[in-house]
Amino acid sequence: MVKRYVLVGTGGRAEYFYGAVVRDFRETSELVAFCDINQTRMNYANRLLEEKYDHPQIETYLAKDFEQMIANEKPDTVIVTSVDRTHHTYIIKALELGCDVITEKPMTTDAEKCQAIIDAVKKTGREVRVSFNYRYAPHNTKIRELIKDGVIGEVFSVNFEWALNTQHGADYFRRWHRDKRNSGGLLVHKSTHHFDLVNFWLGTTPETVYALGGLRFYGRENAESRGVTNFYQRAHGSEVAKNDPFAINLEENKHLKAMYLDAEKEDGYQRDQSVFGDGINIEDTLGVMVHYKNKAILNYSLNAYLPWEGYIVSFNGSKGRIEVHVREQSYINSGGNKEDEGRLEEKSITVMPMFSESYEVEIEEGEGGHGGGDPILLQDLFGTPLEDEFNRAASHVDGAMSILTGIAGNISLNTGQPVKVDGLVKF
Incomplete structure (x- = not known):
């Protein structure tokens, strides 16, 4: 059919x-x-x-x-x-x-x-x-398998650091995402991936969320505090932008030009706003603590201006520890290089048993974006789905449980208080 x-x-x-x-x-x-x-x-x-x-x-x-x-x-x-x-x-x-x-x-x-x-x-x-x-990437599926098989026993805590570099991270501050009303900020728009991975890896859902963070690097006020004086609102037509490593030139990329610059006349959307301009109200520096229903805790951080792209995550359990290091290809959304999105440059999974020698876990090499996850997801969505022991297909409930961590985090940022996830929606 x-x-x-x-x-x-x-x-x-x-x-x-x-x-x-x-x-x-x-x-x-x-x-x-x-x-x-x-x-x-x-x-x-x-x-x-x-x-x-x-x-x-x-x-x-x-x-x-x-x-x-x-x-x-x-x-x-x-x-x-x-x-x-x-x-x-x-x-x-x-x-x-x-x-x-x-x-x-x-x-x-x-x-x-x-x-x-x-x-x-x-x-x-x-x-x-x-x-x-990201659920479908072979290395992330392998993490789920190791935890499910009890390799480090019961997981008590997770430390998860996600790094966005100055190419990819900056792009959220040029686009519509810079207005929190459009995107929910990075805690919702970007971190939904990461909170979903933790739910998926641990087979649990969040209970309580506490968050801290703010706009520390991007935005005009931060640039001024660092002595920057040559400001512009958008790169197109700006002489100042020509010397700004954070600027994006829509004219130089025929894909971006056709999709955005040529389309401005209809909706006024500017794809190339300055990351140090006015009107940015999302955070670029974030820390979140989450308590899960299985009693595990997560210590999570996201920074959007770093010199590398990828993540480091460690799982501490009753029988040992797993450490994961992933370095990804940098990426600009809709910049014409979508095949490179999330492409892995380096990856490793190390298991450290409590009373024996540590060892590296062999990881299947995946072809395609997001570490090989994209082709598998697309097959699942549009082809004939294969039997999946890991249940990677995500429903609206999975979608809700990932964003509710970020939504609770946003509430916590505003109130300074921990937020109970169960009180946000009813299923």
């Missing part, structure tokens, strides 16, 4: 999904329409379909005509890759109109919208899948 798909939001993350459908899954999947607030951007997506994937152009609908698109195209599934703050709108409408949903992470940005999605799933009986590709 061939399933029909429509896609909402043709920005930076869209091609990851629609490219896979038309390139690798034509026998099981059919892409029938794009939907967006911006016609220029949809036209560019159609050009890519034709020129890059040898696929006929498809119907386009402006966002205001979403319901008409569903009525006309009769999709089985709606793929949601729009701005984070709008995810819930399209997810809920799609469910109510009889469609299943595949949504980009994060599923949504706050507890109220999360509750609305939970209620819609319950009311309609339809399915929401959240695309957590």
Whole structure:
């Protein structure tokens, strides 16, 4: 049976999904329409379909005509890759109109919208899948296997440091993510990956969250405190930006130019804002402590301005310790190098038993982005799913439990108090 798909939001993350459908899954999947607030951007997506994937152009609908698109195209599934703050709108409408949903992470940005999605799933009986590709990476699956097999016994604590470098990390401060109303900040938009991994690795869910952090490096006030005086609001047309290593030149990248610069006339969105400009209200330095229902604790940190990209995580258990070091390829969203997203440069998993010698764990080499996780996830979404002993397919419940850690963290940042996750939504 061939399933029909429509896609909402043709920005930076869209091609990851629609490219896979038309390139690798034509026998099981059919892409029938794009939907967006911006016609220029949809036209560019159609050009890519034709020129890059040898696929006929498809119907386009402006966002205001979403319901008409569903009525006309009769999709089985709606793929949601729009701005984070709008995810819930399209997810809920799609469910109510009889469609299943595949949504980009994060599923949504706050507890109220999360509750609305939970209620819609319950009311309609339809399915929401959240695309957590990091679960599928062979090294992350191996960590789950080691813990599940009891190699270090019961896990009592986890230390998890995620580093975003000055290429990838800075990009969140150039784009719409810099406004917390759009993204929920990095604790929701980015850390949803990481909190989901901990839930997945430990087979548990968060109970209490306490967070600290702020905007320490990016933003005009921080630049001024470091003696920076040559400011600009966006790179395009700015002489000052030419000497700024944090600036991005849309004119130099034909993909970015077509997707964003040429589309500005319709919605006014500027993809190349200064990371040291005004209007940034998300954090770049974050620390979170989480207490889980299985009594494990997590000490987590995220910094978005470091000289390397990747993560270090250690698990401390009743029979020993696991240490994981992963260095990733740096990446700029929708910069035309999506095959390099999350590509591994170095990785190691070391098991340290309590009373015997430490040893390195052999890790299967995965092809493709996110450490080899992307092709496996896409097969699971659009092909014929294989039996999976690790249950990596993520539902709306998994999507909720990952973002609720970040949402609770945001509340804690504002109140200075620990936050109980169970009080945020009802399943």
